[in-house]
Amino acid sequence: MIYKHRTLSKELLLYQFVNTRATLSQSDSQYHWTLEKGYEGEQLFDLLLQQLQGEFIILNDLLFAFNNTFFQIDSLLLAPEKIHLFDVKNFENDYIIDNDNNWYSILQNDRRKESKNPIHQLNRCETLLKQQLQKLGFKSPITSKLVFINPNFYLYQAPPNYPIVFPTQLNRFINQLNSQLTTAKLKDRDFKLAQQLLQNHKEDSPFKNSPDYSYDGLKKGIYCKSCRSFDVFTNPKTIVCSKCGFREKIETAVLRNVDEFTLMFPDIKVTTTAISEWCGIIKSEITIRKVLNKNYKTIGKHRGTYYVDK
Ligand SMILES: [Zn+2]
Incomplete structure (x- = not known):
């Protein structure tokens, strides 16, 4: 067991x-x-x-x-x-x-x-x-x-x-x-x-190493979950990899990217604008906002809105 x-x-x-x-x-x-x-x-x-x-x-x-x-x-x-x-x-x-x-x-x-x-x-x-x-x-x-x-x-x-x-x-x-x-x-x-x-058991070790990186130095966009290629295109509900054909629901892909973003930048607030820029490929902020509203708790109003775990 x-x-x-x-x-x-x-x-x-x-x-x-x-x-x-x-x-x-x-x-x-x-x-x-x-x-x-x-x-x-x-x-x-x-x-x-x-x-x-x-x-x-x-x-x-x-x-x-x-x-x-x-x-x-x-x-x-x-x-x-x-x-x-x-x-x-x-x-x-x-x-x-x-x-x-x-x-x-x-x-x-x-x-x-x-x-x-x-x-x-x-x-x-x-x-x-x-x-x-x-x-x-x-x-x-x-x-x-x-x-x-x-x-x-x-x-x-x-x-x-x-x-x-x-x-x-x-x-x-x-x-x-x-x-x-x-x-x-x-x-x-x-x-x-x-x-x-x-x-x-402790979840987090204080002795983790971390690679050198900065927000500006990172390529933005959603990459394929399976082969990690950025060569993907979006259908209304899915993201499809041009290289290996892997399909992922847009919602799942966005959530995966929010997780990635928060692990890499724990001090930056999760906002619709931040995640739209991070995901790059999805042009409409409405899609991102929908996914965030559904899966996270909203804090603040209007332009100051950000999201935290429910
Ligand atoms: Zn792929």
Whole structure:
């Protein structure tokens, strides 16, 4: 049973939006790629977890603040009286651990580039989760694993006792989990724990990165939801992509653009004029006003009217 599904983070959405409407700087583009890659890896892991049977609760993308320290969890699996903590990595290529436990990625010509030791991050996460559980009054044992999901990943000199699941071990790992899960049942206490964790989950991380962008530097208009092309035309009720043929109701498209606008410019008021300019393609402000009136709460009158969530 999944209690909390994975969704695109606001941070990744922001990078995707800016990337569609402008050209990201090289460092922003690199960071965007890392986020996409991470998300892709997490989704692949979610697919694997779909093979699980028996009684369990999955909580994805959790963010907690404990004693002013934030920590994030990719996947938490609550099994009967046991908690599995997963940190999913979508690393590719070859890595090596040296005698001092430093991690390096191996580049061409056998050059090495130091990389963060992901086990430190996993341990930190486990310690903080333990403290969080104690505070909530729970004592379930935690098993933490670093999951390398990408079949192109290889790690040289990894000791066998490391808390790692390698790509070639994933199927066996899921089978092992299955045999544990099908022999025991969840208790009320496990459900209570899931609820408490969700109540303590924070929606917004204060440590998000943001790409460089400005209103003037962004291409305006509605782009195709499917292929992100701006080459779209409007029918009376739909927007059609000339490139891939994808159709979207005008109302849905406008609402999607309002969401995008408010994420990118949280300080600018949502007005008919602002959204008409942002959407570009719909010439008549009447259409925009209708959609806004129907879906948002109106504040103010006449020229000063703006919209907020209902
Ligand atoms: Zn398209």
